[in-house]
Amino acid sequence: MAKSTTPENGAEVSAQPEEGSRSKVSRVRRYVPGIVFALLVIGLVTGISSGTLCSVGYESIAAVCPLGALESLFGAGTFVARAVIILAVAAAAVLLVGKAFCSWVCPIPPLDRFLSGKKRREADKAARIEAAHHVSGRLAACAGCAGCGEKKPGETPLASSDGAAKRRFAKVDGRHVVLGGSLVSAAICGFPVFCLICPVGLTFATAIALYRLVGFNEPTLDLIVFPLIIVAELTLLRKWCHRFCPISALMGLVANFNKATRPKIDPDLCLRKDGTPCTVCAAACPEFIDPAGDLGDRALAECTRCGQCAAACPADAIRFTKKGLTRGNR
Template identity: 40%
Template sequence: MSDLEDLRQPGKKARPFPFKKARALVFALVVALVAVGLAFRTGTGTPSSFGLDAIAALCPLGALETMLGAREVMLHPLLLLAAMLAAIVVLGKAFCAWMCPAPWLQRLVKPGKRKADGASTVSDSAAEADESAAANLAAEPGAHSCSRAYEQRCPTCALDPVGGARDGLQLDTRHATLLGALGATAVFGFPVFCLVCPIGLTFATFIGLWHLFQFNETSWGLVIFPAILALETVFLRKWCTKICPVSALVSLVASANRTLRPHVRREACLRSSGIDCRACMESCPEQVDPHSARIPECSKCGACVEACPAQAIDLKLLCRR
């Protein structure tokens, strides 16, 4: 029996925490909280502005746009912005994985392939890469071309540098969108990005449907909002990593985050045994490597924890590195 097969045998190791189910539950609770606010008129709001009356967890981008649009610094939005920035320092980009509807909408439009037993499979491109690497190893046993967690061992794999495509602080097209959104708000005097924000549009659609069924109220929003969401989820598949200005702003602040970060037990990691396992990086929607010391893009989704065949990764409450 191979080492990897042995690692996957039932009873050998405890099952990792079911992060995907937990994220689905949290998002369902968020939707339920919005529904409770509508049903009982408590004014709890939506993820763009959760709270009670004047006290709300205002979207940090929304707070900046509010002040830029008004062309003045206002105490209330400033205090709410400071509170949200402090929350981001503590929790990092957790909102992106646990509360934002965009990833769930994308899964709804294009769900991942599944095996017969219900387990998720790797993407076609990853599978093709694995087959190609296996063929190269078979043709040249000494060649260093292994990828993922193959049974073959490569003496240099444990020594090779490992890194995700988005390790460290990233300044990319999202930040250009962020500057454009803030600039447009300053010019036109109102929060321009809020018109197309998938977070706001998702819950605006939800509220519109609620009013339709409860009060028989109709509006053009029930047509326009889903159309914009469809554009963002179907045609702009890399919205979260290439376009979203909320993600850009949050990632800048999350550079100071040191809590709830993935920690790799290096003695248990397959790379320490010479196996070029990259399951953690390939499963990460943010394309970061949990081995890295700088991963402000980490959204605490736990995908790397669930994907690790050696169960060598966990989320540490406090990380000092």
């Protein structure tokens, strides 16, 4: 049960939101990656030639993933019109919906949750709560400073719907190192090297190998090697999506300039409007973001539009569109 306080008492509101408290959109979102994965695999095994997330399309019309397109440019060492067009379309999509691919389409986050044991899930939950405590400290330090947009002295920082809070850019981290290594290796070897170990591609390759075993009795080492690589990446390289994924890094570079569909705060509803240091949304965010004041461990540019902050907000103050995406829509 989530503990809450009223603005009048001035106490901190930072308890963990209730388990299972999600908006309709947030609940649907949990099933979409599996549905997309299943439809693409069905298309492959039935001969529809729909491709995979690494190269989706129909028959001869296909678009490789943005990272693969960028790697092909570096590998070819020359201008490739098709790759440039793919990158332009992908950049436009990220400018519109940010990193929504990570929570709405990519099969890796659900697979990572499946491979996580109880101890790891509890550790992740504790890490989110600890990150929310960091937000509390930043709220206290930021109160009264002159660096938070239009915030007046003495007010708690609040990211209003018109973006009044100071915009933060995503930090350079291990993902960008992997991204750089992917491009350098592609330039040296002449082909997209990272695609050989990309967990997204290996997930589809494993499904295809399993189908060939069951449907045609064709055993192959792929059915052993590919899952082992995936498990190693997601268990030994903890927090793959946050620390190592070059696709996330590439989208994050563009998402820094995204303005549409970011979490928007209704200043009349948010408990911070009068100084209450509420951090429920920050504790609920799997990306360690503070949507209300952009004071989290990671910048708001990293938002994947999963909707968990809106579902957890005790004041129904968070929305992503004009119609809103709040717990009240459950």
